[in-house]
Amino acid sequence: MYSEGIREMTDPQLWLAGAEIGCFFALVALSIYLVVVGASFFNFAAGPYAMAAALLTGYAAAHWGVPILAGAVLGIAVAVAISLATEIVVVRPVQRRSGGAELPALVAVTATLFAIQQLAGTVFGRTPVSVRNLLPLPDFRVGSLSVQGSTATIILVTALVLPAVILWLRRTTTGQLLRAVGDNHEAARMIGVNVNRVRLWAFGLSGAIAGLAGIVFAAKSGAYFTSGLSWTLTGFLALVIGGTGTPWAPLIGGLALGWIQVFGSFYFGATGSSIAVFLVALVFFALRPEGLFQRKVRV
Amino acid sequence: MASTSITAARPALRDALVESGICLTVVAVVLLWMGPSLYRQDLVFLAATYALVALGMYLPFVLAGSLSMAYSAYAAIGAYAVAYLSVKQGLSPWWGWPAGMAIAAAVALVLAVATRKLSGFYLAAVTLLFAVAFEHWLGDATTITGGASGISGIPVPSLFGWEPPRYAQVLAAIVFVCVVAVFIDRLRRSAWGLALSAARENGPAVQSAGISPPHLTVVALAAGAAIAATGGALFTVSVQAVTPETFGLDLVFLAIFMPIIGGRGSAWGAPLGALIVVAVSLNMPGYQGSGELLLAGVVLAILLLAPGGVIGWTHSATARLISSRTRDRR
Numbered sequence: 001m002y003s004e005g006i007r008e009m010t011d012p013q014l015w016l017a018g019a020e021i022g023c024f025f026a027l028v029a030l031s032i033y034l035v036v037v038g039a040s041f042f043n044f045a046a047g048p049y050a051m052a053a054a055l056l057t058g059y060a061a062a063h064w065g066v067p068i069l070a071g072a073v074l075g076i077a078v079a080v081a082i083s084l085a086t087e088i089v090v091v092r093p094v095q096r097r098s099g100g101a102e103l104p105a106l107v108a109v110t111a112t113l114f115a116i117q118q119l120a121g122t123v124f125g126r127t128p129v130s131v132r133n134l135l136p137l138p139d140f141r142v143g144s145l146s147v148q149g150s151t152a153t154i155i156l157v158t159a160l161v162l163p164a165v166i167l168w169l170r171r172t173t174t175g176q177l178l179r180a181v182g183d184n185h186e187a188a189r190m191i192g193v194n195v196n197r198v199r200l201w202a203f204g205l206s207g208a209i210a211g212l213a214g215i216v217f218a219a220k221s222g223a224y225f226t227s228g229l230s231w232t233l234t235g236f237l238a239l240v241i242g243g244t245g246t247p248w249a250p251l252i253g254g255l256a257l258g259w260i261q262v263f264g265s266f267y268f269g270a271t272g273s274s275i276a277v278f279l280v281a282l283v284f285f286a287l288r289p290e291g292l293f294q295r296k297v298r299v
Numbered sequence: 300m301a302s303t304s305i306t307a308a309r310p311a312l313r314d315a316l317v318e319s320g321i322c323l324t325v326v327a328v329v330l331l332w333m334g335p336s337l338y339r340q341d342l343v344f345l346a347a348t349y350a351l352v353a354l355g356m357y358l359p360f361v362l363a364g365s366l367s368m369a370y371s372a373y374a375a376i377g378a379y380a381v382a383y384l385s386v387k388q389g390l391s392p393w394w395g396w397p398a399g400m401a402i403a404a405a406v407a408l409v410l411a412v413a414t415r416k417l418s419g420f421y422l423a424a425v426t427l428l429f430a431v432a433f434e435h436w437l438g439d440a441t442t443i444t445g446g447a448s449g450i451s452g453i454p455v456p457s458l459f460g461w462e463p464p465r466y467a468q469v470l471a472a473i474v475f476v477c478v479v480a481v482f483i484d485r486l487r488r489s490a491w492g493l494a495l496s497a498a499r500e501n502g503p504a505v506q507s508a509g510i511s512p513p514h515l516t517v518v519a520l521a522a523g524a525a526i527a528a529t530g531g532a533l534f535t536v537s538v539q540a541v542t543p544e545t546f547g548l549d550l551v552f553l554a555i556f557m558p559i560i561g562g563r564g565s566a567w568g569a570p571l572g573a574l575i576v577v578a579v580s581l582n583m584p585g586y587q588g589s590g591e592l593l594l595a596g597v598v599l600a601i602l603l604l605a606p607g608g609v610i611g612w613t614h615s616a617t618a619r620l621i622s623s624r625t626r627d628r629r
Contacts, residue, residue, distance in 0.1 A: 042420035093603060102419035103364050107555065108602050110423075114552050115595035122592045229548065230431070236424050271435040278432040281425050282413055 012145050014262055020151045020220070022258025023158035027213035028235030029242065029250035030165060031206040036244055038178040038202030041095075044109045045086055047232030048116035049207050050214025053079040054223035055120050057215050058129035068132045076211035083207025086112055087199060113229065121225035131218035150219040157216050158251070161209060166247045174201050234261075237277065240284055318484075321567065322477040329473050329574070340469050342577050344537035347472040348374070350573035351530030352550060353557035354476075354483050354566065355523040360555065361563045362492060363519045364499035365418055368551045369410060369426040372433040373403040373524040375546040377531030382450035382541050383443060392456040396532045400525040407524030411517040430548060437543035449542030453535045472533055476570055479526060484566035495519055553580075556598045562610030571609060 028046055035043040053075035060066035060074060090108050098104040135156065137149035169175040174197075181188045181198045189195050214223065214231070221227070234257060242253025260280055265273035333339045352374050359365050380402060381395030414425050438447045455462060463471065486492045498505040498512035505512050535541060557572030579597070580590035605612045 042424075044420070044423075090599065090603070097606075103366065104602075106366060106419055106423060107559065108599075110552065110555060111559075111595060111598045111602055114556075115592075115599055118592040118595045122589060229427075233424060233427060233431070236420075237428070240421070240424075269439075271432075271439040274428075274432040274435045278425070278428040281428050285414065285417055285421060285425060 014266060015259070016145060016147065016151065018259035018262035019255060020154050020258070021217075021261060022238075022255035023154050023251075024213055024217040024254070025234045025238040025257050026251040026254025027158055027161065027209055028231055029238035029254050030162060030247075031210040031213065032232075032235050032239055033244060033247070033250050034165070034178070034202045034206040034209070036239070037182045039087075039091070039199050040182045041091065041105060041109075042236065043083075043086070043091075043203075043206065044106075044232050044236070045083075045113045045116060045228075046206060046210045046235060047230070048113050048120070048228030049079040049083055049210040050217070050231055051223055051225065051228035052082060052116055052120050052214075053211030054131055054214035054218035054227075055124045055129050055225065058131035058218060058223055059124045061132060062129070068134060072134055072212070072215050075215055076208050079211025079214070080204050080207040082116060083203045083210070084200060087203040092196075092199075113232070117225055117228055120228075124225065126225055128222045128224045129218075130222050131215060133219040134216050148220075150216070153219065154216045157212060161212065162248075162251055165205070165209070168205075169247055174198055178202055234277075237281055240281060314485075318481045322474075322481065325477055325570070326470070326473050330470070333469065337465075340465060341537060342581060343469050344472055344534070345581070346570075346573045346577040347476045348530045348534040348537070349550070349553060349557060349576060350476045350570035351479060351533060352527045353554045353569035353573055354479050355525070355527030355530065356554050357483055357558055357566055357569050358486070358495070358519040358523040358526075359516065360523075361558050362487060362495045362499065363516045365516050365520070366423045366555070367407075367411075367426045367520055367523075368423050368548075368555075369407070369430045369433070370524075370527050370554055371546040371548055371550045372430045373407060373527040374531035374534070374550065375433070375437060375541070375543070376403040376406065376524075377528030377533075378535050378541040378545065379437070379444055379450070379531075380528070381532045381535045382445075382453050385454055386450050386452060387443075392454055392535070395535075396529060399528040399532050403524040403528035404521040408517065408521045411520040415513050415517065427548070427551075430551065434543050434547065444543070447543060449540060449545070451540035453539040453541070455536055455539065468536055472536070475529075475533070479529070480566050480570050483526075483569075487566055491515075553594075556594065558608070559598055559601055560608055562608030562612070564607060564611050564614070568608050568610050575609070 028050060031046045031049070032043055035041055035046075053072075056078055057068065057071040057075040060071040061068060066074065086109070090112050091105060094104050094108045095101075133150045133153055135149070135153045137152045137156075139146065139148050140152075141147065169178065177188070177193055177198050178201070181193060181195050182202075185195045188198075235254075238253035238257045239250060240253070241256050242249030242251070257277070257280075260276060261273050264276035268276065329343060333343050352370055355373065356367075356370055359367055377396075377399035380399030381392050384390045384395045384398060385392040410426065410429060414422055417425060437444045440446075444450065455468070457463075487496075494505055494508075494510050495515050498510070498515050502512045505515075531541075531546060534545070538545075553576050557576055558569045559572065560575050561568030561570070561572030576594060579594050601608060607615065
């Protein structure tokens with residue numbers, strides 16, 4: 001647990017706590033980012049994917065004795081499956097019918113979010129489920145800073161996943177096509193891009209990242225069938241702060257939001273923290289709706 | 300001259316007749332379903348509360364196409380206004396109704412002006428964050444809201460000293476919802492409502508006609524918030540207590556689903572959807588929570604297969620039936 005004594009902005013323990021939830025927000029934001037780039041669509045169901053994966057991992061360990069790593073693979077597979085199903089069954093037909101309008105897709109994904117939540121609550125029960133740490137890391141100390149194993153796991157996973165996704169975006173053909181499809185899918189279709197396949201990659205990868213994020217973060221927070229909505233909101237907000245200009249933006253936005261939450265609740269309490277988050281969102285929407293990092297459009 | 304006024308009066312008269320016919324049918328059907336069961340009386344009260352919140356959302360969400368999700372906060376304002384004025388200030392609970400409506404409209408106005416540049420996902424996310432922050436605040440501002448335990452012992456409003464029995468209260472609630480539904484449906488067909496829907500489809504066209512679309516949306520959001528506040532106020536008549544959790548985020552989701560289930564083509568879709576939501580989620584046999592799961596499935600199925608909702612589906616089904624009959628006759 002945290003050391004006693006006066007803790008302030010200079011306390012590295014608070015900065016570590018902020019970095020920890022910040023990394024989690026960054027992973028959820030990255031999951032949302034991929035779908036934003038590939039399908040110009042904010043997938044509000046990303047949080048519920050993370051929640052479903054975490055619940056399944058914890059449930060499988062508790063009820064079927066599945067080891068944590070195998071459970072995590074199972075959880076991520078389910079998150080990918082739900083994410084692909086969201087695209088194929090819900091988003092694609094609704095967008096086709098509405099001609100790509102925003103509101104019908106938003107309503108449909110809101111219904112999907114609610115459905116995943118209720119399905120998870122029905123299958124895994126409406127009580128919090130605890131999840132073990134994914135990596136067998138012990139708690140350790142760095143100087144006066146005490147680091148929990150689960151904290152190290154979250155930061156380590158983020159440090160591995162984010163560069164891997166950026167490499168995928170920059171080095172693979174599908175990754176490079178992602179932006180082309182998201183910007184103008186008609187034009188992309190015209191030049192012979194298999195738009196549906198690229199979008200499936202975006203949704204699948206998004207589901208995998210969300211699932212992994214949920215599993216590593218649940219070791220800290222536990223998983224509950226309604227956790228998904230607030231996870232979506234924080235991931236979305238991290239993306240709003242960071243912008244969608246660079247694939248690094250989710251990390252910057254996530255860390256900023258993590259520190260805002262930690263220091264907000266430290267100085268102003270839980271209510272102050274949620275009000276601070278709301279005000280930060282308003283400020284960003286009013287003054288810099290494109291986020292910190294905007295994509296330079298070359299004409 | 301005289302003939303034009305008569306032809307103008309006749310559709311108005313016919314509208315009024317149709318509307319009162321719908322209202323009487325709704326009241327009769329709901330009373331029949333309720334019977335003497337006390338539990339179902341509670342359910343009808345809950346459905347009336349849901350219906351008012353959904354009717355409040357109908358203006359900005361269905362007509363103006365802007366999904367604000369702060370409606371749990373507006374309903375809470377309505378309920379807390381009644382609770383605060385009657386329990387903490389000793390006034391008649393009736394004062395809470397207009398007070399709650401005014402406060403909710405003012406809050407919605409400020410929020411709408413602050414978010415007027417946003418639409419779609421951005422608006423939904425910011426208003427959700429507001430709803431979350433507001434719920435936290437309700438639990439914290441102990442001197443006004445009673446903190447986490449809320450305010451209980453809210454008196455039932457009386458009419459000139461007469462305290463209506465439970466059955467009369469339920470009846471009044473149904474009639475009130477009907478009146479609001481008629482009002483909103485007339486608003487939908489009015490010039491203002493048409494401008495609102497036109498601005499959703501094509502903002503620049505409406506702007507070029509000299510109407511400001513952002514202005515329309517802000518007014519719709521404020522009016523909707525005031526109506527949602529009456530839903531919260533009505534709830535305190537049924538359950539004489541309110542806590543920060545009474546109006547949670549679940550209510551917002553349900554209120555989005557109600558017009559979708561009932562049908563978005565008419566304001567009556569909202570109360571119809573509310574009744575279906577309550578009947579499915581709370582009056583279902585089976586274990587806890589199965590109703591909500593079924594509801595989520597129903598909403599997804601309607602969105603994908605029958606976007607017109609129950610009312611739209613009934614319309615198209617009858618139209619198909621009639622056209623096939625006329626074809627048979629030929």
